[in-house]
Amino acid sequence: MSRTDNPFGTCRKCGKRILWVRTEKGKNMPVDPGLINYQAVPGGKERIVTRQGKVVAGARCRPEMADDIGYISHFATCGK
Numbered sequence: 108m109s110r111t112d113n114p115f116g117t118c119r120k121c122g123k124r125i126l127w128v129r130t131e132k133g134k135n136m137p138v139d140p141g142l143i144n145y146q147a148v149p150g151g152k153e154r155i156v157t158r159q160g161k162v163v164a165g166a167r168c169r170p171e172m173a174d175d176i177g178y179i180s181h182f183a184t185c186g187k
Contacts, residue, residue, distance in 0.1 A: 115140065120187040128178060130160045138178035143167050147174045154180045 114127045118137065126140040138156050144167065145155045151164040155177040163177065 118181060118185055121185050123181075123185075125181045126178065128156050128158075128160055130156065130162060136160075136162075137181040139181055139184055140178070142176045143179060144170045144173035145175065145177055146172055154183065156180060 116125050116127060116137070117123070118125050124140055125137040127135045128138050130136050136156055142158075143155070145153070145163070145165040146168040147163050147165045149164060151166050153164070153166055155163045155165045156179075157163060157175060157177040162180075165174070
């Protein structure tokens with residue numbers, strides 16, 4: 108099955124479930140599958156990937172403060 112048929116996979120390094128999202132540049136990026144609320148912060152430390160594939164610098168926040176929802180790059184959370 109191709110990634111377009113099944114966007115989920117397993118990280119080869121840590122064994123956790125990941126979701127593949129195609130970025131605006133056409134690359135597949137592994138993200139943690141749970142959506143998070145985020146606030147865009149220029150120069151922020153976290154990289155959030157929107158459902159549309161845009162990579163945004165930002166920070167997690169409460170829903171009432173959120174600019175949008177997105178995914179955390181798995182590169183940032185992989186345990187290995």
